[in-house]
Amino acid sequence: xxxxxxxxxxxxxxxxxxxxxxxxxxxxxxxxxxxxxxxxxxxxxxxxxxxxxxxxxxxxxxxxxxxxxxxxxxxxxxxxxxxxxxxxxxxxxxxxxxxxxxxxxxxxxxxxxxxxxxxxxxxxxxxxxxxxxxxxxxxxxxxxxxxxxxxxxxxxxxxxxxxxxxxxxxxxxxxxxxxxxxxxxxxxxxxxxxxxxxxxxxxxxxxxxxxxxxxxxxxxxxxxxxxxxxxxxxxxxxxxxxxxxxxxxxxxxxxxxxxxxxxxxxxxxxxxxxxxxxxxxxxxxxxxxxxxxxxxxxxxxxxxxxxxxxxxxxxxxxxxxxxxxxxxxxxxxxxxxxxxxxxxxxxxxxxxxxxxxxxxxxxxxxxxxxxxxxxxxxxxxxxxxxxxxxxxxxxxxxxxxxxxxxxxxxxxxxxxxxxxxxxxxxxxxxx
Numbered sequence: 303x304x305x306x307x308x309x310x311x312x313x314x315x316x317x318x319x320x321x322x323x324x325x326x327x328x329x330x331x332x333x334x335x336x337x338x339x340x341x342x343x344x345x346x347x348x349x350x351x352x353x354x355x356x357x358x359x360x361x362x363x364x365x366x367x368x369x370x371x372x373x374x375x376x377x378x379x380x381x382x383x384x385x386x387x388x389x390x391x392x393x394x395x396x397x398x399x400x401x402x403x404x405x406x407x408x409x410x411x412x413x414x415x416x417x418x419x420x421x422x423x424x425x426x427x428x429x430x431x432x433x434x435x436x437x438x439x440x441x442x443x444x445x446x447x448x449x450x451x452x453x454x455x456x457x458x459x460x461x462x463x464x465x466x467x468x469x470x471x472x473x474x475x476x477x478x479x480x481x482x483x484x485x486x487x488x489x490x491x492x493x494x495x496x497x498x499x500x501x502x503x504x505x506x507x508x509x510x511x512x513x514x515x516x517x518x519x520x521x522x523x524x525x526x527x528x529x530x531x532x533x534x535x536x537x538x539x540x541x542x543x544x545x546x547x548x549x550x551x552x553x554x555x556x557x558x559x560x561x562x563x564x565x566x567x568x569x570x571x572x573x574x575x576x577x578x579x580x581x582x583x584x585x586x587x588x589x590x591x592x593x594x595x596x597x598x599x600x601x602x603x604x605x606x607x608x609x610x611x612x613x614x615x616x617x618x619x620x621x622x623x624x625x626x627x628x629x630x631x632x633x634x635x636x637x638x639x640x641x642x643x644x645x646x647x648x649x650x651x652x653x654x655x656x657x658x659x660x661x662x663x664x665x666x667x668x669x670x671x672x673x674x675x676x677x678x679x680x681x682x683x684x685x686x687x688x689x690x691x692x693x694x695x696x697x698x699x700x701x702x703x704x705x706x707x708x709x710x711x712x713x714x715x716x717x718x719x720x721x722x723x724x725x726x727x728x729x730x731x732x733x
Contacts (some may be wrong), residue, residue: 325510351437366494375453376463378495379721380531381728384634384690385501385602385676386451386463388442389477390488392425395441400478403441404430409647418646429700431684432640434696436710443483445490452494452550454691459712462531463491463500463681464545469516469606472505488529498524499533504548510560511530514567517544518574533577542576545600545677549580550587554594561595579632582611588623598629604636604679604688605651606664614667621671630673633671635664636679637713640687640703657708658716661690665720672731674726690717 316441377596391400402425423430425439440447444698455463468474470481484498491498500520502513521542524530532540561578562571580596582588587610591599599620603612609617617633624631641648653660668676680688687703690713695704705712 303498311565311632327504329698344483371454376459376718376722378497379459379673379725382460382678382717382724383462383464383499383675383719384455384460384685385466385634385680387466387605387682388480388483389474390442390682390684391478392441393444394440396478399425399439400441401476401685402426402429402431404644406643407645414647415685426654427696428700429645429684432643432687433684434666434690434702434704435682435684435689436692436694439671442480444488445486448487448490451681451691452490452496454711454714455496457469457711458493458690458717460496460678460681460717462497462499464499464677466503467500467520468503468505469512469519474503484524488524488527492527492529496529498529499531499543500730501545501547504551509552510556510567510704513560514569514574515574517569520544521576522572523659529627534617535577539575543579544576545579545581547602549594549596554590557594557596562597577630579630582620583609585610585616587611588620592627596629596634597646598674599624600632600677601634602677602679603639604686605639606651608639608651614664617667621673629699630674631671632675632677633668633673634677635661635668635681637661637690637716638686638687641685642717643687644685650709655705658712661713661716662720665716669720669724669727672727690714 306621360514389401391398393399394404395514403422405422406418406420406716408420409418428524429439437450442448465484466480467484468480471479472722473479481516488498502516517548525542531543534540557580559565560569561568562568569575578595579593579598580587581598582591582601588599599611601609601611601617601620603609605612606614611620612634614633620633621631623629637658638660639651639653655661665676676699678690680690681692684691692710692714693703693705694710695706696702709715
């Protein structure tokens with residue numbers, strides 16, 4: 303996540319109590335299929351007055367075509383989540399480029415900073431990424447892009463997207479407000495049987511009071527949508543799940559006011575109760591997360607060795623801690639990491655993809671811990687080079703990396719393979 307404090311900070315230095323959705327069986331995948339769009343079909347644009355029977359028939363035909371198209375994909379694995387970003391914009395849809403023109407961030411040491419370029423990228427040929435997307439510098443509000451993304455997600459057998467979210471009328475340092483995109487995203491996600499959770503960002507002034515307000519807003523506005531992800535606890539409650547990025551920026555006493563049952567203004571046992579997943583960065587955060595009243599832990603970063611939480615050799619210990627304390631464990635895996643297009647001095651955190659080997663090693667390490675869920679960093683965080691979204695070779699005055707000699711879909715294909723392995727393994731694990 304490009305503009306966040308954790309990334310810069312760190313550059314300088316089984317859960318028995320839960321049960322969830324049924325696992326899907328997996329079939330051999332086909333190609334990426336496009337869902338037919340009947341409204342653009344000339345045959346459906348004849349001038350006649352539709353009767354209710356016509357309308358019902360057309361709706362039935364559309365549903366049949368949709369179901370037939372979806373059968374070409376492997377079933378979605380709802381225990382496999384990926385972090386999804388809706389902060390991109392271009393002139394056609396947004397009046398300007400948003401995020402693709404990301405600035406090159408200066409090193410915190412002024413002496414070091416003088417040795418590296420600064421300034422903004424200039425799309426479309428020069429974007430704030432070391433890779434170039436197959437869709438070009440797209441807009442996140444373009445519904446055709448949403449459709450293409452859902453097709454890629456289904457190709458990868460991913461069941462849930464964790465949408466980077468800021469409260470209404472707020473945004474990250476380099477973006478625009480994103481909440482207004484959520485209704486359209488939910489509609490397209492539902493069409494493809496993808497579920498949506500919210501990845502709550504460290505918006506300005508975040509505290510326990512406005513967290514309650516914002517969770518209430520999300521649940522009241524989106525909670526009844528069929529694409530809104532809910533998870534069933536062993537008590538029978540069906541609850542939303544929220545990832546909380548940079549949760550350590552608030553101390554455990556503040557979080558406890560929101561998350562502990564004993565607190566007067568707690569969100570627990572209200573209509574807005576949920577499963578709250580905290581970010582584990584440093585080892586000391588384990589106890590802080592526990593005393594704060596969180597329900598689980600995720601690790602986010604795709605760089606093995608970058609933080610305590612993202613270091614794969616620590617995951618067995620973290621999982622054991624979670625089991626002992628009835629916490630959900632969600633390790634985060636990624637295909638690689640490179641952010642030198644926006645942090646040109648940060649080459650030491652680069653992790654080469656090695657044609658998918660880095661990703662498969664990470665997925666294997668996560669699976670060995672028998673996690674409750676696996677999260678993928680990321681579907682489309684292009685600034686940090688963690689995307690599994692399709693990329694293409696690009697030749698311009700800029701030098702871009704690509705996925706050659708492999709196909710643009712290599713990381714979707716690897717994900718699909720491991721989604722099937724994960725689904726099969728889960729069925730063999732004891733409850």
